[in-house]
Amino acid sequence: MNITDKFSRKLRDVRISVTDRCNFRCAYCMPKEVFDSNYKFFKKKEILSFEEIIRLTKILASLGVRKVRLTGGEPLLRNNIHALIENIKNIDGITDISMTTNGVLLTEKKALTLKNSGLDRITISLDSLSIERFGSISGSKYAPKDVLSGVDNAKKAGFKNIKINMVVKKDVNDHDILPMLDHFYGSGCIVRFIEFMDVGNVNFWNKEQVTSLDNIIHIISNKYEVRPMKKNYNSEVAKRWSYSGGEFGIISSISNPFCGDCSRIRLTAEGKLFTCLFADKSYDIKSLVRSPRSDSEIQKYLIEMWSQRDDRYSEERVTNRNYKVIKKAEMSYIGG
Ligand code: SAM
């Protein structure tokens, strides 16, 4: 079944946050001052079990979802994540399952287990190759080499076209753009530069700190000849470019919003559904899943929810004068 929202957008992708916990404290996502030892993360019984996630994914697949991305928090902190992947892979209609991870727990064994369980694609986040900047941005005890060994392990396990996500903040790591492309030159990995986004309420987002797509292209063009590439599919979030070392992408939700083709729904670890990354409203699907409701009752609820969807936050960001006061979900909670 295909369902459409108020702007005729189909439901095609789900991003599932499997945990709200993380072994990093990236300043733009989980600033240390907020996510400290007093912070109350969800207890085990509060988060969706694998069975609950699988049931919901089956229902979503019956409504047109084809692609699943596992995220978090840090998804590799969730025990036996490969078992979830195996089950999702077997759901009728699901054609692609991927994961976004900070990569430091991606040992050789783990990467192989993920590959063998059916994970199709992997995205690894890395904001700088400098030990100092990586340390201060990630707020962790890890170093870039730990992430790079995760990338190598993913390659060894057979993952192709590995994506490397780099959030770019002006005057923080914009001078790492070229070193990053140089490092991954000819490697087959696709670096994706992400404009620093105003997700959540605690990352002190400020427009002045955004290095826009135009700025990024300008920086890269000083060294490489770049050419725009065609989209792989309509709802693709990254704009694609080629350079002599391969391909790179830019996710420019601030300077070039892409709400028009947005076919994504987001499921949080504690079982809330969001129809937009920036929504202030969510749908408590866990209560339904833990009630005696049947699959077809939940399906009906989801059809109604999607038909009411009129989110286009990034496009409205420019015109909606009140957007700053909206209470948004934090990135580590909603999963990016
Ligand atoms: N922990 C995993 C990781 O970092 O890859 C997965 C979850 S993380 C929330 C998903 C992606 O969101 C990461 O690539 C991260 O860099 C990105 N991200 C987090 N906060 C962001 C922000 N304020 N602006 C842009 N991207 C952000």
Ligand code: SF4
């Ligand atoms: Fe953790 Fe990923 Fe957020 Fe960094 S971006 S704090 S690694 S969830």
Ligand code: SF4
């Ligand atoms: Fe989709 Fe919302 Fe992002 Fe627009 S702002 S692309 S509707 S998630």
